Amino acid sequence: MDFGFTREEEAFRAEVLEFLTEFRGMNGYFHRGTDTAYGVRQVYRALGERGWLSLSWPEEFGGGGLSPAYEFILWDELAYARAARPPMGPGLVAKALMSHGTDEQRNRFLAGLRRGRINFCLGYSEPDAGSDLASVRTRARRDGRKYVVDGAKCWTSNAHWSDYIWLLCRTGAQDSRSRGLSVLIVPLDTPGVSVSPIPTLDGGRLNEVRFDGVRVPAANRVGAQDQGWQVVSSALAVERHVQFPPKRLRRDLHDVLAALEDAGVAGDPVVRRRMGQLAVRVTEVEALGLALLGEVISGAPSAVPAAYHKLAGTTLAQDIAHAGLEFGAQQALAVGTDTEFLWRQTILETIGGGTSEVMRGLIARQEFGLRA
Known part of the structure; x- marks a missing residue:
């Protein structure tokens, strides 16, 4: 290889x-x-x-x-x-439009996405359907040339400054699971849409987006009705190689090493041993990232390599940050320092984009043929 x-x-x-x-x-x-x-x-x-x-x-x-x-x-x-x-727009959204969108949709959105002038957020997770997207309850009811949308999305990144939400909603029966989902493009300034902040552990912001009788033109549906699962899955498959950049971990390692130098403990044999072990694991995750890239380039199925990569990378991010806490002396105790912040931030990485539990489940089912 x-x-x-x-x-x-x-x-x-x-x-x-x-x-x-x-x-x-x-x-x-x-x-x-x-x-x-x-x-x-x-x-x-x-x-x-x-x-x-x-x-x-x-x-x-x-x-x-x-x-x-x-x-x-x-x-x-x-x-x-x-x-x-x-950004979600030029990646997942644009590639889905290329595969499943109409000529009118491509003409309307692709130029702005390509230039970085249109911003999208993803309306996937819900209060009762976190990583289990087949359980989505936000409903879109067809009414003539429009859909009427009611429901809520949670933990939506960047909804407070995006222009549109890429909305996964239910157009089939509630028990239809993935067979009754559709994708709508909803302008966030549409009447009936409200965006509320959800503070996060690292001091950032996610959002709750609520839909109260929101009327969306049927021309904003991407792909066929009830075929949203295929739209979402195909777009995700070509974006996995950029979802968790491994060099973020190398920067984490360098920052923690610098903090330990400042604390005067970097030369301690116990610290050196731990940081050496973490450096080896960073290289391992970088290799996993390159292997995943190779799968994407070749067009091979990449869901399992992506799950391995995200699981290994986000777990390592926490372990690097924890070493900073364990050895970082004053830096580890002061709220707002880089060392303390990194620990709070890395906890969120094991949740966003599919939790560690979901990644392990995917690997177990597809790699080892295990069933619950």
Whole structure:
């Protein structure tokens, strides 16, 4: 297996590093208790101006037609710089529109997504349907040329500054599970939509989005009615390689090492042994990330490699942060320091994008053929 990048891909990495000189220190990857929405939007627009939000889009849709390796490099370096996470719009939403959208939908959204001027959030999880999306209860009832939507979504990232929500809702019977779901594009300024903050453990913000008789044009449905599961699944399959950039872990390790140096304990044999073990595990997760990238590039099924990668990466993120707490002296005790913040933040990583329990279940079912 070849884990290397081509000369052209490494040249692109150099371009990304030069680009990041303007945005280092912005902390758009984390929120740190402040609203960084303006800065993150500026990053997305700057990326869009360079054509970097559509690197792997087919050329027929205005993209670069490049390998997913370019996307991997871009978001890996942005993660190390703590600049921003991959936006949902140019990734999952755009690729779903290319596969399942109408010509009118593509004409309406793709140009703005490519330029970083339209922002989407994902309306998936609900109070009673966290990671079990087949249990979604938010209902969309067809009424002539519109759908009437009632229900609520929870833990929705960036809903307070997005333009649209990519809404997974139920159009079939409640017991239809994944066979009765549809995807609607809902402008967040539509009457009947309300967005409320949900404070998070790391001082950031998620949102509850409620729908009270919201009328959505049927032209905003993506794919056929009751076929939303296929729309969501196919889009997710081509985005797994950028969902948890492994270089974020290397930055975590470097930051904790720097804190331990400041605390005067980095030379302690026990500390050195632990940090050496964590450094080996960072390399292992980087290898898992590259293996996952290889699966995506080849078009092979990537759900299981993605689950392995996310489970290993988010568990390691917690272990790195915990080492900072264990050995970090004053830094570990002071609220608001990088060491203390990192521990609170990494707890959320094992929940977002599918909990660790869901990842283990997926691996057990698909890799080992186990059943509950």
